[in-house]
Amino acid sequence: MTPRAWYRYWADPARFHVKPTPQDEAQPDRDEVNPHFEVARVITVANQKGGVGKTTTAVSLAAALAEGRSRVLLVDLDPQGNASSGVGLRVQPGQSTVYDVLVGDVELVDAIEPTSLRNLFVVPATIDLAGAEIELVSAFSREQKLRRCVDTIRGDFDIVLIDCPPSLGLLTVNALSAADGVIVPIQCEYYALEGLGALQHNADLIKANLNPGMHLTGFVMTMLDGRTRLSQQVVDEVVSHFGDQVFTTRIPRSVRLAEAPSYGQPITVFDANSKGAKAYRALAHEVLHRLHDQWLSEVEA
Numbered sequence: 124m125t126p127r128a129w130y131r132y133w134a135d136p137a138r139f140h141v142k143p144t145p146q147d148e149a150q151p152d153r154d155e156v157n158p159h160f161e162v163a164r165v166i167t168v169a170n171q172k173g174g175v176g177k178t179t180t181a182v183s184l185a186a187a188l189a190e191g192r193s194r195v196l197l198v199d200l201d202p203q204g205n206a207s208s209g210v211g212l213r214v215q216p217g218q219s220t221v222y223d224v225l226v227g228d229v230e231l232v233d234a235i236e237p238t239s240l241r242n243l244f245v246v247p248a249t250i251d252l253a254g255a256e257i258e259l260v261s262a263f264s265r266e267q268k269l270r271r272c273v274d275t276i277r278g279d280f281d282i283v284l285i286d287c288p289p290s291l292g293l294l295t296v297n298a299l300s301a302a303d304g305v306i307v308p309i310q311c312e313y314y315a316l317e318g319l320g321a322l323q324h325n326a327d328l329i330k331a332n333l334n335p336g337m338h339l340t341g342f343v344m345t346m347l348d349g350r351t352r353l354s355q356q357v358v359d360e361v362v363s364h365f366g367d368q369v370f371t372t373r374i375p376r377s378v379r380l381a382e383a384p385s386y387g388q389p390i391t392v393f394d395a396n397s398k399g400a401k402a403y404r405a406l407a408h409e410v411l412h413r414l415h416d417q418w419l420s421e422v423e424a
């Protein structure tokens with residue numbers, strides 16, 4: 124089988140002849156909250172502020188959704204390559220990456236790699252991607268390149284999650300142009316709201332000019348330290364600002380979440396019963412509900 128056929132084989136749920144595990148059966152309401160969308164919903168995780176938990180959220184959410192039987196593609200759009208290593212992928216020489224898809228003539232489907240999790244696939248990135256911001260400048264409709272690539276595989280997945288770099292450059296613009304939904308992680312610390320105005324402004328421009336179908340899926344509060352008053356004050360401030368656009372799930376600050384990437388495992392595998400794993404499962408649940416509601420409103424419109 125070619126790599127292409129191989130991934131299609133595994134991405135098709137009709138081909139799984141796997142008996143449900145006791146864990147699956149302990150969650151009888153999964154299918155109800157886990158719709159299989161006709162074509163993949165594309166979710167971009169963005170915030171130009173560095174170190175706020177974008178990659179941790181993209182990787183953990185992708186794993187939690189895959190565990191819940193959604194077919195998930197994680198696209199690493201950051202030259203740091205943290206999402207790729209976070210799911211245990213070491214890019215081998217000659218292996219196609221998202222750079223080859225955006226700048227070269229490799230098709231997205233040929234850059235998809237399986238992970239050790241059933242239902243979770245990844246398009247990896249390496250430091251090469253840093254050059255793409257410059258090399259794309261002269262390309263035809265350079266802001267929509269990723270969208271055109273993602274459209275070719277939409278039929279094969281339920282969710283495509285894109286992890287952005289900490290900037291508002293061309294890579295993030297591409298990710299927002301491809302998105303049906305945007306998730307914005309906000310770290311529970313003093314300058315949490317700084318820079319959100321610029322993000323919102325860019326998102327509005329992209330919505331008006333490139334991607335009218337983009338919606339805010341929600342803000343997620345990350346690294347909440349329950350022992351400090353500051354953390355709670357930040358949550359209160361963000362909620363008073365954005366109301367129910369803030370997911371009710373809070374991601375706690377946890378050593379296990381910080382350790383997981385160095386083992387190349389998402390938290391749901393690294394420590395399946397940890398607070399962090401449970402929080403990201405709860406977030407996955409909320410995200411699916413919101414995506415489903417958005418999808419229904421589009422179908423009915």
Ligand SMILES: Nc1ncnc2c1ncn2[C@@H]1O[C@H](COP(=O)(O)OP(=O)(O)OP(=O)(O)O)[C@@H](O)[C@H]1O
Binds near residue numbers: 176
């Ligand atoms: N809930 C958490 N508890 C503890 N540590 C966390 C948590 N979330 C993220 N971290 C750690 O904080 C650091 C930054 O997180 P992460 O890489 O997810 O942020 P990022 O927004 O993707 O960063 P960048 O902007 O550089 O891409 C990492 O070392 C990560 O392991």
Ligand SMILES: [Mg+2]
Binds near residue numbers: 177178
């Ligand atoms: Mg990151």
